[in-house]
Amino acid sequence: MNWKELFGKYAGHIESNFDKLTNDLKFRMGYIDPIQILPYRTYGTINRLYLKGRVLEDEKIVGAQDKDTILSNLLNMYKRFESDEVPDAKLRATYGNEYQDAVTDKEGYFHFDLFPSQPIIAEELWHKVDLHLTEVPHPYTGDVRAKAEVMIPPPEAEYGIISDIDDTIVRTSATDMFAMARTVFLHNAKTRLPFAGVSEFYKSLQLGRNGKRNNPFFYVSSSPWNMYDLLRDFLDLNQIPAGPLLLRDFGLANNSIFKSGGGHMGHKFTQIEQILLMYPNLNFVLVGDSGQEDPKIYREVALRFPGRILAIYIRDVQLTQREKIAIDISKELTEHKLEMVIVDNTAEAAEHAAKTGLIWREAIPAIEQDKAEDKGETAGKEEATIMGDGKA
Numbered sequence: 193m194n195w196k197e198l199f200g201k202y203a204g205h206i207e208s209n210f211d212k213l214t215n216d217l218k219f220r221m222g223y224i225d226p227i228q229i230l231p232y233r234t235y236g237t238i239n240r241l242y243l244k245g246r247v248l249e250d251e252k253i254v255g256a257q258d259k260d261t262i263l264s265n266l267l268n269m270y271k272r273f274e275s276d277e278v279p280d281a282k283l284r285a286t287y288g289n290e291y292q293d294a295v296t297d298k299e300g301y302f303h304f305d306l307f308p309s310q311p312i313i314a315e316e317l318w319h320k321v322d323l324h325l326t327e328v329p330h331p332y333t334g335d336v337r338a339k340a341e342v343m344i345p346p347p348e349a350e351y352g353i354i355s356d357i358d359d360t361i362v363r364t365s366a367t368d369m370f371a372m373a374r375t376v377f378l379h380n381a382k383t384r385l386p387f388a389g390v391s392e393f394y395k396s397l398q399l400g401r402n403g404k405r406n407n408p409f410f411y412v413s414s415s416p417w418n419m420y421d422l423l424r425d426f427l428d429l430n431q432i433p434a435g436p437l438l439l440r441d442f443g444l445a446n447n448s449i450f451k452s453g454g455g456h457m458g459h460k461f462t463q464i465e466q467i468l469l470m471y472p473n474l475n476f477v478l479v480g481d482s483g484q485e486d487p488k489i490y491r492e493v494a495l496r497f498p499g500r501i502l503a504i505y506i507r508d509v510q511l512t513q514r515e516k517i518a519i520d521i522s523k524e525l526t527e528h529k530l531e532m533v534i535v536d537n538t539a540e541a542a543e544h545a546a547k548t549g550l551i552w553r554e555a556i557p558a559i560e561q562d563k564a565e566d567k568g569e570t571a572g573k574e575e576a577t578i579m580g581d582g583k584a
Contacts, residue, residue, distance in 0.1 A: 226250045227278055227332050229323050231340035232420060235410065235436045236319075237470065238311040243285055243304035243321060243340045246417070247296050247328075249276035275300075275418060282327040285340070287319075293326070299441075314344040317406055318434075343436055345408040345474060350400040351502055351550070352471065354464055355435075356480040357413040359509055361390045362426060386430045387507070389538035389563030396542065396555035397477065398433045408474075409435030412463045414484075416440060438463045460489050468497050475502050477550065479541075482518040483509040487532065491521050494530050503548060504532040505541040539563055 231245035277300025284293050285304045296302045304321075312319065318341050325336035345352060358364035363386075400407045415423065417439045424437060440459045468476065478493065478501060480486025487506055494501040504525075506518050515534070522532040531548075535541045539560055546553040 227336050229325060229336060229338035231323060231338050233341045233436045235343045237344060238314050241287060241306040241321060241342050245302055246300045247278040247281045248300055278328060280329045281325060284324045284326050286322040312344060314346045317343050319344055343408055346406050349406050349408060350402055352408045352474050352476045353397050354410045354412060354476055354478050356486055357411055359481040359483045360479060360507055362386055387538060389559050391431050392559040392562035393538045393542050394433050396551040401552060409433045410467055411435050412438045412460050414440055414459055461492055464493050468500060475500050477502050478504045481507040481509050482514040487518040487521045491525060494525060501530060506532060506534045508534050508536055
């Protein structure tokens with residue numbers, strides 16, 4: 193066992209005991225915030241509904257506004273990472289006349305695997321499951337309920353899309369630690385900037401060529417689950433197609449705080465592999481960037497599932513060494529008759545998608561227009577930041 197694993201093991205043990213002691217003390221003194229169920233968007237099939245989420249004390253994180261100050265953004269981010277989980281809480285998930293019970297783990301997470309007695313009619317992408325908090329190991333008030341959203345690709349879906357988030361659809365500067373910290377901690381869902389044209393391009397991929405807008409999206413990221421609400425709101429506010437957000441655990445308890453390189457690649461590959469295994473009759477388009485490990489991960493996915501990957505789009509983050517890695521992998525995949533397209537912007541990806549029949553060529557003008565509008569908006573926001581707007 194190396195020093196990181198050893199440190200993680202004992203630090204996690206200390207963290208768990210400290211959390212338990214803190215919770216017991218709060219319960220005895222009555223310092224308990226209202227409780228909430230935070231369900232995550234997940235995916236399933238006509239025979240299986242998988243649910244995941246967390247039971248937390250409600251920290252009253254304020255919804256994002258354009259004029260939020262740096263201080264309010266920092267405060268909200270602090271609340272996300274200082275979340276007070278509720279372990280050993282009992283919940284019931286109900287779909288139609290069927291239900292299942294589950295108990296939260298020590299970090300407040302819950303999981304459900306529902307197997308309806310009758311196959312679900314998957315005419316729409318999204319299906320809702322009722323969640324009800326039935327028991328908590330300390331006094332609480334109110335009838336705590338929520339609705340979980342589960343995506344089931346309908347039979348006529350043409351293909352699925354698996355997309356990275358950071359530096360693929362949202363500007364994060366993940367290759368620059370200080371720039372990334374500034375973006376993550378000082379901005380919110382409204383002030384974080386999408387890449388130009390992403391919204392319309394992703395809408396065109398979801399629409400495909402059958403015109404039914406039912407091609408499913410999956411978002412795989414190495415961001416921690418604590419960022420879930422911010423990323424969900426970012427997608428919704430920028431009218432980027434909704435999809436399950438597959439994030440990763442972060443903390444001392446599971447030693448994940450040290451898992452940056454191999455952990456990043458392992459997490460993403462595992463999540464993508466599970467998606468392709470869940471839908472064996474569905475092919476996929478992969479979208480990522482050259483900044484971290486996406487080209488390597490997508491190469492492994494394409495080779496692991498021959499014939500299942502229709503196209504791979506990699507946004508070039510303008511780092512010479514990273515670009516060279518992506519180009520070399522692209523050349524390697526050509527020998528396997530797989531296409532990894534390295535692009536500078538969304539319009540280039542859209543052109544290729546239209547040429548290969550993934551989207552209608554008639555969608556290109558809307559993507560170009562969206563790209564132009566986003567560039568204007570980006571310039572305005574960046575200028576406002578330079579001029580001092582949004583100071584604490």
